[in-house]
Amino acid sequence: MLESTPDQEPEAHKRGVALEREEKLEEALAAFTELPTDDDYSHLARSLCRGRVLWKLQRFEEAVEAYRQAVSIKPAS
Numbered sequence: 001m002l003e004s005t006p007d008q009e010p011e012a013h014k015r016g017v018a019l020e021r022e023e024k025l026e027e028a029l030a031a032f033t034e035l036p037t038d039d040d041y042s043h044l045a046r047s048l049c050r051g052r053v054l055w056k057l058q059r060f061e062e063a064v065e066a067y068r069q070a071v072s073i074k075p076a077s
Helices: 011-021 025-033 040-056 060-073
Strands: none
């Protein structure tokens, strides 16, 4: 699905993952929202991560929309 090495990961993604692990979901969502949308990898990562956190926050409609956006970026994912 997504392939990267730690040195290629944007700082916002690393921060978001760390915050999500700490159950600081609102802060994680904000970090993932900082991910750029100028390339498919970042845009897909942003959509998937946001969808996952929104789902955990029980913001289901927003989560579904984030996942729909991910599918539109890379349908095979």
